[in-house]
Amino acid sequence: MSNGTMSQLTPAPDAWNFAPDEALLGLSALSVRSVLGSIKAGMDPGSDRPVIPLGHGDPSAFPCFRTAPEAVEAVSAALHSGEHNSYPTGVGLEPARRSIARHLSLDLPYELSPDDVAKTARKLGIFVIADEVYAHLTFGKNRFVPMGVFGSVAPVLTLGSISKRWVVPGWRLGWIVTNDPNGVFRRTKLVESIKSYLDISCDPATFVQGAIPELLENTKQEFFNKTVDILRQTADICWEKLKGICGITCPSKPEGSMFVMVKLDLSCLQDIKDDMDFCCKLAKEESVVVLPGCAVGYKNWVRITFAIGPSSLEDGLDRLKSFCSRHSETKK
Template sequence: MWECVPARAFEEDAEAASKLGMLVISDEAYGHLVFGSNPFVPMGVYGEIAPILTIGSISKRWLVPGWRFGWIVMCDPNDILQKHGVAESIKNYHNIGVVPPTLTLGAITRILAETPEDFYSNTINLLRKAAGICYAGLREIPCFTPYKSQGSMFLMAKLNMSFLEGINNDMEFCTRLAREESVVVLPGEALGLKNWVRVTFAVEISALEDGLSRIKAFCFRNAKQQ
């Protein structure tokens, strides 16, 4: 499930890291794509407790998948990473890393500085609408127990294999669904969640509704006879 965790949980993570003498690496590529009841809280606000490395990416919030352009932000007010050479090691790595294409480099400044605010709000509204449609559509299918997404571009749903005939696990479900209905969902096994699936809703609403109807047809066609 992708849910917005209450801020206190992040503070507890920072406190645990501090006790263990560790830094925290926070992947916040989806940080600004939040539309649930809990607001997004950047991990960096707890930098006073433990040093934080925040990972960001342009591909999600600005909807440019494949650009592979991101950044690392150090939240280290106590200079712990500086003293132990972590900051220098990161800089050295970037000096020998692969440079993004010229086209990407040329566009980055304008994308970050000139994207209008309504682009962000429209993106959130579209994702919220699509997430609701996806959740409602999967709830109509007996073999699914979907969980409401509060952010990102996908939701998780548990598969009840007892409702299906001749399908034994999530891998078989996803393989046959792709073969028979040309709909691709990610098997939970790839994420360490057996008999779950991850369904992406970041598509046109018409395509999402078509995909849900195909999933529904597949499940009812392969349902066990009661």
């Protein structure tokens, strides 16, 4: 159906007549984006202090996390070629799919004992969905191992993207990969079901898909090493500064990803009802935005991202400490 036909069939705004689903409204109100929006709405618009964004986890705003020049060049070349302005197929451009498959195959030559997750899945007769958007962003003693290496034990669906490793969340390109040498997905027609959904879902921008082969092939390892080194540095800063903050407990030092979950001790904090109240008051008083745990299923916890510039992180955590100290003074 053409856009013109669509516009003719679209009713006027007052013609819509339906009751919103309360359950869906409740879920949308607890999305990360909506919760952060509510917190920011209560901030003092007259404050001259820079806002420290420790809630969303978008490092691309900071120069130290700028994406690889090879990635920028790949997108530019794809756009200037004039070959990627059309609609793609629902499953994506063939060259992009081949490049992603080849790129991921480089992660597979591991010789490991079967993973407990894979063994449990096999025992239960189910498959594994592995969210590996943060693949390779590890900086502790444990290295990243792709779940796909255990596909012969239990079938694995791996979810990945360029958003985090290449620090380009706005490019909106991800993938689903099957690791299923025993053919379980083929027999159960799971892949066909996924493809049918992709025929009605929004596609990533075609020129970004067109850039994928060069982006994957040409990005230098030095770029990835630099990103991990900065995350290691900021994770250390986060861990050390959180130790001295009253009312907050960080259970373990982060060794991967871009976030850390910390537990609130409300008995130490005056006039703080819960995690949402904590985050709203922190934003209003200190211009520091963190995510309440209720948005991700952990009431009275707080999620903090350390994927920001080191100086901004130190400033934000110092303000967090001042806030907690101020709200705990009468409890000492």
